[in-house]
Amino acid sequence: MGDVVEMLGAGLAPGVVVTDPEVMAAYARDMASFSAVGDPLAVVMPRTVEDVQHVMRTATAARVPVVPQGARTGLSGGANAVDGCIVLSLAKMDRILEIDPVDRVAVVEPGVVNAVLSRAVAERGLYYPPDPSSWEQCTIGGNIGTGAGGLCCVKYGVTAEYVLGLDVVLADGRLLSTGRRTAKGVAGYDLTRLFVGSEGTLGVVVKAVVALRPAPPQQLALVAEFPSASAACAAICTIMERGHVPSLLELMDGTTIRAVNAMAQMGLPESTEALLLAAFDTPDPAADLAALGELCTAAGATEVVPAQDAAESEMLLQARRLSLTALERVSTATMIDDVCVPRGRLGEMLDGVAAIAAEYDLTIGVCAHAGDGNTHPVVCFDAHDPDESRRARESFDAIMALGLELGGTITGEHGVGLLKKDWLARELGPTALELQRGVKAVFDPLGLLNPGKVF
């Protein structure tokens, strides 16, 4: 394996190949619990497309696996090293190459941090919607790899809808350009979309053309308190059925509310079993919020608190933003699930998760991109307690089984990675799985790219 490190180094500038054990350990994993981590033989941090091509040519020549990485904020083990692999961190290819307000596109390298792009385009009066919770750390390349979502999706959709074209280094080192920078285009199969959400198993994204929108007005938020999760979910269904288009529609269950209170003393009402958070970025958000608030009251909300301005809106959303951190303090470890159900089934999902928490005797808090039906049940457990750890793993599986039963998917925005491999087969069935493996083999016949992930 020393040979491979030598071969890598021969074509790359000093410092690009790192074999320092501490650095390798740091780059060996993402943020998922319960997922296997291997020992890489090197971490490579390319600066150019040619660097990436050299890495892939070397990997192909030496038959060494490659694990592409963004910022390792993923929650499914998709970026974890496998034994003897090259960890290929794209974090240092982080230039914004172009922002074009007429074509409404940005052209970026994969290592650009989501928040950096968002702020850069905002300065030009533009908007890059996808906003995963980790947006201050995660990269556009990582977002493309996982098909990341965020709070914006109920109105603006997910990462996939913003990726127009890609430059990709293939397993054998060839450079592929897919897609376009035009608003439309149907020339051949949509390979661009195939790469989005492929978790580094088909190629290494080295450049992306992403679509931008004009910056919308500042959003205005409200919070509505409900006596039960199912009442809040019924309100959400009515909101969508009546044709509202909120820019944010989130839900926190009672467990999450109490965890946030315990951490941040926010004075959220302890007796409330669900907080619904909604926002509009329309020309008259106050009027839209008033209509939505009335609808919440009619659906059983005990209190509706609309913000008066942007600062108050931010305060209201603070509780939602703290949810995960607060739930992480409940015990020594968490597993964050990502089940998305048709929004008409959201109430059943929430009730079902509560039943699973009771059955497995665990704290499971749910926060949800409720407008999308995308729940994040957070299983809290003591990692030092083997029985509790086993129950955590089993409850996590039970949550996915429930999601599939309700016509949903095991992953709305986090990806499959290592954590949900077995479940992917269950969701897709044998025919789809066979075709997906066939597609993988077309792009990566030697199986070198992120092996053992997804399938």
Add this chain to the structure above:
Amino acid sequence: MGDVVEMLGAGLAPGVVVTDPEVMAAYARDMASFSAVGDPLAVVMPRTVEDVQHVMRTATAARVPVVPQGARTGLSGGANAVDGCIVLSLAKMDRILEIDPVDRVAVVEPGVVNAVLSRAVAERGLYYPPDPSSWEQCTIGGNIGTGAGGLCCVKYGVTAEYVLGLDVVLADGRLLSTGRRTAKGVAGYDLTRLFVGSEGTLGVVVKAVVALRPAPPQQLALVAEFPSASAACAAICTIMERGHVPSLLELMDGTTIRAVNAMAQMGLPESTEALLLAAFDTPDPAADLAALGELCTAAGATEVVPAQDAAESEMLLQARRLSLTALERVSTATMIDDVCVPRGRLGEMLDGVAAIAAEYDLTIGVCAHAGDGNTHPVVCFDAHDPDESRRARESFDAIMALGLELGGTITGEHGVGLLKKDWLARELGPTALELQRGVKAVFDPLGLLNPGKVF
């Protein structure tokens, strides 16, 4: 081949298999000029998924090609029969299975006509945006096959953005389900999107889950007259740069204006070299139109006519809707191109097409989904004049070459079919083409589905 017809008939109800020569001739082609048409051995009009499975199993057993069809309104020869094929018309699988206003989805069979679906969802306060010109005839299955667009795309995007999940009968007769009915989902590769725009070469769509939106307010339109196409294109760039989000942004060049006048005596100003049509479906469209109108005036518009109400808007748009019919009357035949360029290059595209018309001594009118940079240059020629026909074909190619030169694509929304096969290779390059062929082989290893199309 009699055997194949017998095998087909053995598993299908009477009347599903048709071998009447007149019917077969009628179903042998779509609306493209200059594209080869073969002799089918039968036309099959399945009513059920099982019918389609029987057809594909028979085709696989007998190694007979199958050409799936919608309403044959396509413009690239993608639905044309090949010799000895089974023409598989999905037009009679035309049920709307479900409209769900909470999940904001419709579930449809492939033969549902676009306008039928649009009206059915409108009755529920919902909106299915994709609106190709042929929307009164074309089917959702055909729209999925070509990745169809329309007038709505500048604000609402193309068909691909509305297809969430598919049931597809594979070449060997197996049934595949892809995607989801949830708002989000990233479980495995996006096979759904792979089928959109695949022109019947990967499988036969037998059911689709499509996303709906709440119905927007009625749109209000304006028309602005410009002394040159490039002035109109510059105005379009400014409109987009300033962050406007019109629901429609179309352009007709001087040739098209005069053709419409000649046909319909609409009294359009003959000296005008470009008409820009814009509309808003916002809460206050009159205010938004006023701002856009001022911007047009500043960009050199000689006249700006805003509509006062929906009826006036429809009248203004009438000229645009008549464009193609009017240009078809210029001579005995037309070829309709579909080149999409980055919108910043639209002016160069229009000027370039005018130069090509002069060079080849032909009438070429351009109407464009200008907000998308998607031009439809319509080459008018006398099909009985061999030299003019040759020049028409050559000018059509010159237009595509120009589009690629400007960073565009040979097809924004019509597809590749037969007409643009050679050009697809030029746009994609050898690496992408090789991968696309590899993907095709995964789904259709015997090459039975719509052979000779696209690649």
